[in-house]
Amino acid sequence: MISISHVSKTFGVGDRRTVALDDVSLEVGRGEIFGVVGQSGAGKSTLIRTVNLLERPDSGEITVDGRLITSLGDRELRIARQGIGMIFQHFNLLSSRTVRGNVELALEVVGVDGRERRIRAGEILELVGLEGKADAYPAQLSGGQKQRIGIARSLAARPSVLLSDEATSALDPETTRSILELLRTINRELGLTVLLITHEMDVVKSVCDSAALIEGGRIAEQGRLVELISTPGSRLARELFPLGVVPANTSGTVIDITFSGGLADRPVIAQLSRTHAIDVSILGATIETIAGNQAGRTRLELPGTPATNAAAIADLRGQGLLVEIVTGDAA
Numbered sequence: 001m002i003s004i005s006h007v008s009k010t011f012g013v014g015d016r017r018t019v020a021l022d023d024v025s026l027e028v029g030r031g032e033i034f035g036v037v038g039q040s041g042a043g044k045s046t047l048i049r050t051v052n053l054l055e056r057p058d059s060g061e062i063t064v065d066g067r068l069i070t071s072l073g074d075r076e077l078r079i080a081r082q083g084i085g086m087i088f089q090h091f092n093l094l095s096s097r098t099v100r101g102n103v104e105l106a107l108e109v110v111g112v113d114g115r116e117r118r119i120r121a122g123e124i125l126e127l128v129g130l131e132g133k134a135d136a137y138p139a140q141l142s143g144g145q146k147q148r149i150g151i152a153r154s155l156a157a158r159p160s161v162l163l164s165d166e167a168t169s170a171l172d173p174e175t176t177r178s179i180l181e182l183l184r185t186i187n188r189e190l191g192l193t194v195l196l197i198t199h200e201m202d203v204v205k206s207v208c209d210s211a212a213l214i215e216g217g218r219i220a221e222q223g224r225l226v227e228l229i230s231t232p233g234s235r236l237a238r239e240l241f242p243l244g245v246v247p248a249n250t251s252g253t254v255i256d257i258t259f260s261g262g263l264a265d266r267p268v269i270a271q272l273s274r275t276h277a278i279d280v281s282i283l284g285a286t287i288e289t290i291a292g293n294q295a296g297r298t299r300l301e302l303p304g305t306p307a308t309n310a311a312a313i314a315d316l317r318g319q320g321l322l323v324e325i326v327t328g329d330a331a
């Protein structure tokens with residue numbers, strides 16, 4: 001649905017030259033919620049802004065819904081942008097217009113007539129849960145309600161793609177949750193494809209089907225969350241399941257086990273201890289719902305070296321569990 005292919009973007013020249021995007025390629029499937037996560041300055045905003053050409057890449061191609069965006073002239077681009085909604089961290093609302101007026105503005109711009117505007121704005125405000133607030137002004141509403149107006153406005157022209165630029169970063173955790181739920185609802189009900197950028201792993205965890213990690217303008221990793229969590233060495237998986245620090249002077253073998261799918265509720269540790277007659281210490285454990293499925297990760301310490309624990313580790317792997325050796329020589 002969104003295909004970003006070998007996109008690069010540099011700002012400034014000489015000493016002030018910054019490579020914001022360096023040969024970035026991403027594929028966002030139709031109907032997916034795709035999260036790009038990375039630290040401040042990693043290139044997230046630049047990346048999302050290239051999708052509707054708010055930022056024009058120096059090289060590379062971007063296709064949205066089958067249309068090669070990077071080849072369009074001004075007039076064609078204006079039309080293509082109607083199919084790409086966008087929401088922002090600071091909402092970008094017009095304070096002089098009512099809630100309804102903000103939503104209707106997006107329809108005026110695309111030439112929808114007055115009566116139709118009113119009907120459609122009413123429908124969208126109901127969808128985002130603001131039907132009782134149509135005549136209020138943005139200043140009279142909470143942050144979460146303002147973002148709901150932003151979402152309503154972005155949906156007014158019935159786009160097939162929604163870009164979300166840190167849409168929940170200015171909101172408290174409870175409001176964040178309700179806005180993410182709304183994004184999930186419109187994704188399902190309208191079949192909308194969502195590309196979001198965030199610096200919060202919790203956002204990715206709670207709403208995304210797929211994710212990419214961006215660092216220094218390059219994509220370090222990308223994939224569907226269900227696949228990433230069972231990929232050995234995946235950094236996104238580690239971020240999704242923070243297990244804390246590894247003890248500094250352990251004499252044993254520390255391993256991380258990832259449970260996903262039907263494996264999450266098996267008595268793996270008790271069985272391991274019994275079968276191999278070893279005292280297993282649990283150093284950390286976390287269970288999460290990732291892309292709608294329960295998955296967990298447990299950090300264990302086994303007495304002895306990886307070599308003396310080879311049979312136990314092979315046994316775990318034989319049960320379909322992902323086992324990563326954190327300390328000791330990799331087996």
Ligand SMILES: Nc1ncnc2c1ncn2[C@@H]1O[C@H](COP(=O)(O)OP(=O)(O)OP(=O)(O)O)[C@@H](O)[C@H]1O
Nearest residue numbers: 011012018020038039040041042043044045046047
């Ligand atoms: N208009 C610009 N002019 C010059 N440099 C820019 C411009 N926009 C971005 N950059 C630089 O490009 C790099 C990537 O910035 P970008 O805003 O895309 O990162 P980000 O991951 O979105 O960061 P944040 O989370 O802090 O918003 C940074 O080094 C930034 O300073």
